Amino acid sequence: MQKIMLIINPTSGGEKALDYKEKLENKAKKYFEKVDARITQKAQDATNFATEASLEHYEAVLVFGGDGTVNEVISGIAEKDYIPKLAIIPGGTGNLITKLLEINQDIDGAIDELDF
């Protein structure tokens, strides 16, 4: 069964992240049979969730957050035997990584453009 893990930092970018949770889940359901949303509560949660996604062979990880959260997720999947696909929605304040990757800086636009 194809599964995706959503990793959402609820404090990113002025606490608006959870407003997008349902939209993210609905989008992910178009591509994956199982959508597993994880909400971070503290530093390192995103790393631990991402490591779990690697070890359990999730097809993809979608991270909603700023550069700090993206950094944590990359740390969690880096140098593992299995590395899930990574999707990033710019939910933080700076979002430098997504700017460099030329990901749409409008959150709704970035979600609409997601394609697995």
Ligand SMILES: Nc1ncnc2c1ncn2[C@@H]1O[C@H](COP(=O)(O)OP(=O)(O)OP(=O)(O)O)[C@@H](O)[C@H]1O
């Ligand atoms: N529930 C939480 N409460 C407080 N801090 C958290 C929580 N979940 C994760 N964090 C921490 O918040 C940090 C900053 O998050 P993130 O970079 O996504 O948002 P940001 O404030 O928009 O920052 P940036 O300016 O880098 O875009 C993360 O590195 C993480 O350690």
